[in-house]
Amino acid sequence: MIPAPFDYVAPSTVDEAVRALADAGEDAKVLAGGQSLLPVLRMRLAAPTTVVDLGKIGELTGVRDEGDAVVIGAMTTHYDVQRDPLVHDHALLLARATDTVADPQVRHRGTFGGSLAHADPAGDLLAPALALDAEMVIQGTGGRRTVSAAEFFQDFFTTSLAPEDILVEVRVPKHTGWAAHYEKFNRVAQAWSMVAVAATVRAEGGSIAEARIGLTNMASIPVRATAVEQALVGRPADAETIRAAAEHAADGTSPTVDGNADVEYRQHLAKVLTGRAVEAAMVG
Amino acid sequence: MRITVTVDGTGYTDDVEPRTLLVHHLREKLGKTGTVVGCDTSNCGACTVHLNGQSVKSCSVLAVQADGGEVNTVEGLARDGQLHPVQQAFRDNHALQCGFCTPGMIMQSIDLLADNPNPDEEAVREGLEGNLCRCTGYQNIVRAVRDAAGHMRPGAGPAAEQVADGERTTTGARGDV
Missing domain, CATH: 3.10.20.30 (Beta-grasp domain)
Structure with a gap:
């Protein structure tokens, strides 16, 4: 299993990378951590003419504090996101979800930005990004722009990135001190999520002041469970509130059907996992 | 290139x-x-x-x-004819059957011990999540990693x-x- 031949470019700046992509045309592929791309190339499900490797662009890695947001470089590895103190303090949901991605070897190479740009509906970082109202900073031939997570994810493996665009960094608004849990359901170790629920809540004086719930693999893109959020906010942080709110987890969803699960089963999982996720978040 | x-x-x-x-x-x-x-x-x-x-x-x-x-x-x-402590522990604990997964198991075990010098059984299983043994010899592999932890200097690993x-x-x- 050897990839088809391709031209390889490893630019050292984002500007050069954008230019390389523009020059190479639509059959170019961006290589971030490569943990999804290389298996796809090996199985020859894709055969790009040019691969643009972002691995030598130092400005794309690292996490920094920007006042009201934590800014995560697109090429920051899952391993580094998991251990980053800023992510822990201000976006705990993201750390919890990243803990569940694939396996340790993949987390050493795979990147936050690569995972978002790949936009696999079963990917574990899309729903947390949506739930935390993350913003994508994108550079293309026309300069930089910022796109909300809600606009970024468009369909199966499809984002608002144009072929010559690079996802540079992700701005995650601070959710300082919010409790969080990512509850994932899969059949075997290292399998993709059949359904997963990203939950983060802020409690105040025994009741739930704010809540954000994102669902993984309940549509072609990540979705917010707004009915659950509304049913949690302002109510006591207890088992009855969680049980009643979780009943709304599948409201308005029309999940896809695959070999793992049909619509009813996915909707059932969404409710059960939402209950577990919120409860686990509250327990800590 | x-x-x-x-x-x-x-x-x-x-x-x-x-x-x-x-x-x-x-x-x-x-x-x-x-x-x-x-x-x-x-x-x-x-x-x-x-x-x-x-x-x-x-x-x-x-x-x-x-x-x-x-x-x-x-x-x-191996150094100077001496097996690495993780290799030795795999040998001592019969942590292989056909042996095909062993190179990967050993390399990942060393990485996991670098991150967590004294893992409990669950941590070993989580740390080896990305390695499959088709002989299903996991019990002895987990045992070997925990045995190796006892023989390694704290923090010894890839570095x-x-x-x-x-x-x-x-x-x-x-x-x-």
């Missing part, structure tokens, strides 16, 4: 096609056949090596991505292996492999 990679302490400079996977470079160009390919899907972890101090599946890294980097394989673990010596070309190093 010309790349230079330090493998098990020796520098190798070679021309490779960009599409060459690191595992094929190691096996076919450098003769490091101790690292094996166990699957086509990136699931099995048999090809696990350390790249710049972290475990990676060498089927999911291009050789050109390792340019300028340091790779350690299962072949570079301890980073020994670089002079740079050599593949041709020059053939006698060693």
